[in-house]
Amino acid sequence: MLSKKTKYGLKALTFIARSEGDLPLQVAEIAKQEQIPQKFLESILLTLRKAGILGSKKGKHGGYYLRETPEDILMTDVMRVLEGPIAMVPCVSLNYYEKCDDCVDEDLCSVNKLMLQVRDSTLNVFRNTTLADLSHPKG
Amino acid sequence: MLSKKTKYGLKALTFIARSEGDLPLQVAEIAKQEQIPQKFLESILLTLRKAGILGSKKGKHGGYYLRETPEDILMTDVMRVLEGPIAMVPCVSLNYYEKCDDCVDEDLCSVNKLMLQVRDSTLNVFRNTTLADLSHPKG
DNA sequence: GTAATCCCTACTAAATTGATAGGATTAATA
DNA sequence: TATTAATCCTATCAATTTAGTAGGGATTAC
Numbered sequence: 660m661l662s663k664k665t666k667y668g669l670k671a672l673t674f675i676a677r678s679e680g681d682l683p684l685q686v687a688e689i690a691k692q693e694q695i696p697q698k699f700l701e702s703i704l705l706t707l708r709k710a711g712i713l714g715s716k717k718g719k720h721g722g723y724y725l726r727e728t729p730e731d732i733l734m735t736d737v738m739r740v741l742e743g744p745i746a747m748v749p750c751v752s753l754n755y756y757e758k759c760d761d762c763v764d765e766d767l768c769s770v771n772k773l774m775l776q777v778r779d780s781t782l783n784v785f786r787n788t789t790l791a792d793l794s795h796p797k798g
Numbered sequence: 799m800l801s802k803k804t805k806y807g808l809k810a811l812t813f814i815a816r817s818e819g820d821l822p823l824q825v826a827e828i829a830k831q832e833q834i835p836q837k838f839l840e841s842i843l844l845t846l847r848k849a850g851i852l853g854s855k856k857g858k859h860g861g862y863y864l865r866e867t868p869e870d871i872l873m874t875d876v877m878r879v880l881e882g883p884i885a886m887v888p889c890v891s892l893n894y895y896e897k898c899d900d901c902v903d904e905d906l907c908s909v910n911k912l913m914l915q916v917r918d919s920t921l922n923v924f925r926n927t928t929l930a931d932l933s934h935p936k937g
Numbered sequence: 938g939t940a941a942t943c944c945c946t947a948c949t950a951a952a953t954t955g956a957t958a959g960g961a962t963t964a965a966t967a
Numbered sequence: 968t969a970t971t972a973a974t975c976c977t978a979t980c981a982a983t984t985t986a987g988t989a990g991g992g993a994t995t996a997c
Contacts, residue, residue, distance in 0.1 A: 660886060660887075661886040661887050661909070661913065662984095662985070662986085663985075663986060663987090664985080664986080666887070666909050669908050669909050669912065670907075670908060670909060672908075673908035685941090685942070685943090686942080686943075687942085693900075694900045696986085696987065696988085698987075698988060698989080699986065699987055699988085701943080701944085702945095702987095704943090705943080705944070705945085708943095708944095715942095715943065715944090716942085716943080716995085717942065717943045717944080717993075717994045717995060718940095718941070718942055718943075718993090718994045718995025718996060719939095719940065719941045719942060719994090719995055719996040719997070720941080720942080720995080720996060720997095721941080721942045721943060721994085721995070721996090722942075722943080723943090734912060747799060747800040748799075748800050748805070761833045766935070767935060768809075769808050769809060769811075769812035769932035769933065770800070770805050770808050770809060772931075772932050773808065773873060773923075773927060773932055774800065776923045776927065777920055777923050780919040780920060780922065780923050781916055781919060781920065783919065784912075784915045784916050784919050788912060788915065792911075793908035793911050793912055794908065796905070796906060801953095801954070801955085802954075802955060802956090803954080803955080824972090824973070824974090825973085825974080826973085835955080835956065835957085837956075837957060837958080838955065838956055838957085840974080840975085841956090841975095841976095843974090844974080844975070844976085847974095847975095854973095854974065854975090855964085855973085855974080856962075856963045856964060856973065856974045856975080857962090857963045857964025857965060857971095857972070857973055857974075858963090858964055858965040858966075858971065858972045858973060859964080859965065859966095859972080859973075860963085860964070860965090860972080860973045860974060861973075861974085862974090
């Protein structure tokens with residue numbers, strides 16, 4: 660299951676991408692429009708900012724904005740920040756590889772074999788989808 | 799993350815497929831060979847039996863066996879039984895569709911748009927992978 | 938200097954996961 | 968028929984994760 664965190668994060672990013680003004684958008688505004696608990700959203704946007712996807716401005720009239728144009732924001736990056744590793748098992752993870760302690764030979768492991776394919780196909784989707792793709796009515 | 803249940807289930811199925819004798823295999827044997835807690839594995843194999851993927855024989859010299867040949871056991875079925883719906887959100891699920899209560903228009907929803915693609919690509923893998931594929935040394 | 942806004946830490950309730958425990962039921966066989 | 972070996976079933980439990988809440992600190996516009 661997709662976590663609410665990821666779901667809210669994606670919705671918020673899309674909302675910001677669609678607004679595309681010069682002014683930063685406030686958490687309160689996004690939370691209201693997208694029906695997301697404000698405090699929860701706050702922590703999510705903070706994560707996205709720390710990851711370099713969002714920028715922020717503090718104080719009055721502050722808020723969040725995209726660091727790059729939607730066309731340049733890939734889902735690989737967004738999903739890794741929000742949902743964690745794309746691989747479903749560490750032994751097929753590109754960025755967080757870890758050998759299973761119980762696994763004698765990865766080439767013989769059915770879990771490895773299957774999840775490798777799933778990872779590749781999922782990665783293929785994320786690598787070819789930008790925030791712009793998600794923000795347009797059709798596409 | 800893939801659950802241990804699914805991981806163990808896949809390993810057990812592969813083990814049974816590779817053994818391919820006439821005799822049913824006992825939980826204790828599989829658990830020992832695959833390093834799986836026996837009681838946990840018991841409940842997993844029971845689930846697979848109730849789903850029609852495994853058959854069982856009770857009593858002395860009993861055990862579990864495949865109901866079909868490995869070539870005919872699709873990962874779509876196995877994964878649905880072990881891990882649940884393949885879709886990461888109910889609104890893109892084929893078998894368990896549910897509309898999001900907060901979502902005004904699915905065609906405009908970025909989460910829907912992205913997860914639909916992920917579901918399709920994952921489903922494509924599962925539909926084209928059989929237990930036989932996972933059981934052979936190469937493939 | 939005040940109001941608005943992000944920033945940060947800590948806490949918590951509920952759900953899920955990964956088991957374990959104990960025994961009921963069934964079947965082979967001596 | 969008694970024994971043994973297996974599946975079957977229910978209940979319980981600890982640890983972890985998820986989804987949030989609470990409260991305030993820091994910063995900036997005006």
